[in-house]
Amino acid sequence: MKIAVQFVMRITILVLLTYELAEAEAAAxxxxxxxxxxxxxxxxxxxxxxxxxDCYMDKLFEVVCNGTSSSAKAFLTSIxxxxxxxxxxxxxxxxxxxxxxxxxxxxGCRSSGSxxxxxxxxxxxxxxxxxxxxxSVGCDNFATITGLGPVVFGCKSHCNxxxxxxxxxxxxxxxxxxxxxxxxxxxxHVEFRSINESKAREEKxxxxxxxVDQNWLKSNKPDPSSVQHWETVPVVLEWAISVRTNxxxxxxxSHKKRRDVGCSFxxxxxxxxxxxxxxxxxxxxxxxxxxxxxxxxxxxxxxLDQCPHYLECENTEGSFNCxxxxxxxxxxxxxxxxxxxxxxxxxxxxxLYKVIKKRNKxxxxxxxxxxxxxxxxxxxxxxNENNVQKAKLFNSKELKNATDCFNENRILGKGGQGTVYxxxxxxxxxxxxxxxxTVDEGNLEQFINEIIILSQxxxxxxxxxxxxxxxIEVPLLVYEFIPNxxxxxxxxxxxxxxxxxxxxxxxxxATEIAGALSYLHSxxxxxxxxxxxxxxxxxxxxxxxxxxxxxxxxxxVTIDQTHVTTLVYGTFGYLDPEYFQTSQFTEKSxxxxxxxxxxxxxxxxxxxSSTRSQEGRNLSTYFVHSLKENRLFDILDxxxxxxxxxxxxxAIANLAKRCVHLNGKKRPTMMEVMMExxxxxxxxxxQPNFEELEYVRNEEMGPWNDVSISASSCLESxxxxxxxxxxxxxx
Numbered sequence: 001m002k003i004a005v006q007f008v009m010r011i012t013i014l015v016l017l018t019y020e021l022a023e024a025e026a027a028a029x030x031x032x033x034x035x036x037x038x039x040x041x042x043x044x045x046x047x048x049x050x051x052x053x054d055c056y057m058d059k060l061f062e063v064v065c066n067g068t069s070s071s072a073k074a075f076l077t078s079i080x081x082x083x084x085x086x087x088x089x090x091x092x093x094x095x096x097x098x099x100x101x102x103x104x105x106x107x108g109c110r111s112s113g114s115x116x117x118x119x120x121x122x123x124x125x126x127x128x129x130x131x132x133x134x135x136s137v138g139c140d141n142f143a144t145i146t147g148l149g150p151v152v153f154g155c156k157s158h159c160n161x162x163x164x165x166x167x168x169x170x171x172x173x174x175x176x177x178x179x180x181x182x183x184x185x186x187x188x189h190v191e192f193r194s195i196n197e198s199k200a201r202e203e204k205x206x207x208x209x210x211x212v213d214q215n216w217l218k219s220n221k222p223d224p225s226s227v228q229h230w231e232t233v234p235v236v237l238e239w240a241i242s243v244r245t246n247x248x249x250x251x252x253x254s255h256k257k258r259r260d261v262g263c264s265f266x267x268x269x270x271x272x273x274x275x276x277x278x279x280x281x282x283x284x285x286x287x288x289x290x291x292x293x294x295x296x297x298x299x300x301x302x303x304l305d306q307c308p309h310y311l312e313c314e315n316t317e318g319s320f321n322c323x324x325x326x327x328x329x330x331x332x333x334x335x336x337x338x339x340x341x342x343x344x345x346x347x348x349x350x351x352l353y354k355v356i357k358k359r360n361k362x363x364x365x366x367x368x369x370x371x372x373x374x375x376x377x378x379x380x381x382x383x384n385e386n387n388v389q390k391a392k393l394f395n396s397k398e399l400k401n402a403t404d405c406f407n408e409n410r411i412l413g414k415g416g417q418g419t420v421y422x423x424x425x426x427x428x429x430x431x432x433x434x435x436x437x438t439v440d441e442g443n444l445e446q447f448i449n450e451i452i453i454l455s456q457x458x459x460x461x462x463x464x465x466x467x468x469x470x471x472i473e474v475p476l477l478v479y480e481f482i483p484n485x486x487x488x489x490x491x492x493x494x495x496x497x498x499x500x501x502x503x504x505x506x507x508x509x510a511t512e513i514a515g516a517l518s519y520l521h522s523x524x525x526x527x528x529x530x531x532x533x534x535x536x537x538x539x540x541x542x543x544x545x546x547x548x549x550x551x552x553x554x555x556x557v558t559i560d561q562t563h564v565t566t567l568v569y570g571t572f573g574y575l576d577p578e579y580f581q582t583s584q585f586t587e588k589s590x591x592x593x594x595x596x597x598x599x600x601x602x603x604x605x606x607x608x609s610s611t612r613s614q615e616g617r618n619l620s621t622y623f624v625h626s627l628k629e630n631r632l633f634d635i636l637d638x639x640x641x642x643x644x645x646x647x648x649x650x651a652i653a654n655l656a657k658r659c660v661h662l663n664g665k666k667r668p669t670m671m672e673v674m675m676e677x678x679x680x681x682x683x684x685x686x687q688p689n690f691e692e693l694e695y696v697r698n699e700e701m702g703p704w705n706d707v708s709i710s711a712s713s714c715l716e717s718x719x720x721x722x723x724x725x726x727x728x729x730x731x
Contacts, residue, residue, distance in 0.1 A: 136192075142193045
């Protein structure tokens with residue numbers, strides 16, 4: 001439930017962010033063509049003006065940007081003037097540009113500016129009559145603009161302060177001003193004359209005249225009488241788009257069909273026809289670009305929202321409506337109901353997902369259980385209802401929790417067929433859990449039979465199989481945990497954790513191993529051949545008692561069966577040469593492997609060693625050869641060679657020699673080996689107190705209906721181990 005609520009909140013936030021981004025994108029109307037610079041320094045460059053090829057409508061609107069920082073300056077190439085501001089037409093302003101124009105001065109001046117006429121003919125610009133004002137500075141000055149035909153436009157400035165007009169920027173003394181500059185003018189030439197014709201000398205005085213932006217004068221409030229220190233002033237030029245090009249004509253025709261744009265066509269006194277466009281009422285942006293005009297949300301502006309307080313503003317395309325306000329309750333219902341509906345839908349989807357996932361996990365476990373021989377195991381158990389239950393079917397969740405999800409820190413060992421983990425069951429028992437790598441599906445019946453047989457072995461010197469789990473990809477086998485490592489570690493690894501084995505301990509361990517193997521060969525209901533006896537498969541418990549482990553390659557045989565024919569399998573150094581040649585494994589093959597272990601106990605040497613000579617690399621060969629040369633006491637381990645009773649050592653050495661005889665028929669049985677070892681122990685001062693061996697052949701296995709195969713929240717699916725360990729029990 002908590003996860004679903006968090007999911008809904010995240011979706012809601014994502015939707016709101018998407019909506020806000022869409023609103024922001026819609027509000028930010030484009031001003032320039034795509035992939036074109038929209039500014040030069042702090043100046044915005046809207047289309048039809050543009051910087052660079054294909055960024056302007058016409059060459060007359062080309063802008064060049066000099067510099068790259070915020071102090072960069074823009075110039076109109078068609079009139080070669082610096083641009084200060086560009087306005088495109090709207091309902092609140094006319095299409096205009098503000099440029100820097102030089103001051104016009106008379107020939108008697110030595111100052112900055114120009115004594116030539118300003119001429120912008122041939123461009124789409126003309127001097128604005130509504131934004132500009134005409135100012136002339138100079139005493140006894142009558143400044144007029146020529147070239148206007150019969151119209152006379154200018155102003156007079158006197159030298160007598162009595163002619164001052166109060167409340168004006170230029171009072172008439174040494175400065176005059178005239179507004180309402182004639183429209184549609186592209187030339188600006190001034191003629192300076194003296195008011196008093198008799199004072200010709202005054203004509204040589206310095207006089208100035210210029211057009212200037214009225215708004216600039218109002219905001220900056222400069223003193224026109226200081227014009228001699230100026231070089232340029234801001235002047236407003238109005239502009240329009242000529243229809244002499246195909247691009248402009250096509251734009252005009254297409255814009256006439258748009259509801260968000262309005263264009264007006266004019267036929268004025270200029271030498272070409274032109275038009276201007278503006279965004280329609282309720283829109284803002286650049287009307288000269290496709291989708292350049294964006295809807296204005298009047299409801300978000302206090303100035304544009306004209307709805308009375310008891311009505312609610314609703315924005316529409318290009319306009320707005322004033323509607324009756326919705327009650328808070330209705331508004332809450334409109335907001336909350338869809339949210340709860342979405343939450344309920346997500347909860348249903350989440351619940352269905354969990355149900356389907358659980359069903360799939362159950363089906364997968366059933367599939368693995370069947371593939372790993374679970375049905376066959378149930379059949380075997382149902383046919384032995386009177387047996388006492390010894391094996392348990394564990395569920396995957398229980399073993400997953402026992403090993404902390406098969407944590408690498410729990411690994412006890414790895415080998416060719418699986419990995420062994422240390423685990424703790426719910427009842428507190430410490431166990432060893434074997435995770436097999438693979439299962440031979442062709443031998444499932446034999447695999448299940450051996451699980452049942454080995455789980456019923458109750459011998460003190462055989463590692464107990466407690467149960468298994470078959471509902472994951474590879475079987476999990478659960479054994480009792482043996483804490484003190486392997487016999488191999490005590491014999492061949494130097495470590496403070498592994499104390500030295502005395503002769504009495506070695507003799508007792510050999511007797512315990514022989515007793516376990518003798519039991520498996522002859523006392524069990526079905527004889528079992530271990531097939532991989534070696535010191536690393538002999539575990540030592542807390543009292544250093546031997547425990548035969550790793551029945552991964554074991555085979556059970558019928559009573560009248562003398563051998564098992566299989567592919568050769570075993571560990572080099574322990575492998576029976578006769579089995580290697582014939583592929584027929586007999587009980588005498590286990591005897592040979594035990595003989596090698598017995599030699600290890602005597603000599604402390606490894607079964608195969610590169611430090612020995614070529615002919616003595618194999619321990620059994622090296623040992624037999626040493627006996628023939630009467631060098632037994634030269635190769636014994638120090639813990640064995642210092643034994644007082646040398647006869648015991650010689651007796652055990654002769655027994656080991658018989659066990660590794662190349663002819664299996666001349667080897668003793670494990671029963672005979674056990675009896676000889678027990679005979680030696682009886683002579684020894686230290687006699688171990690062996691407990692009675694017990695094997696329960698007919699034990700009740702218990703009802704299988706209690707075995708859980710439900711989906712585990714911890715175990716998503718069976719995982720195949722990539723480690724190399726010989727399984728404690730596998731095919």
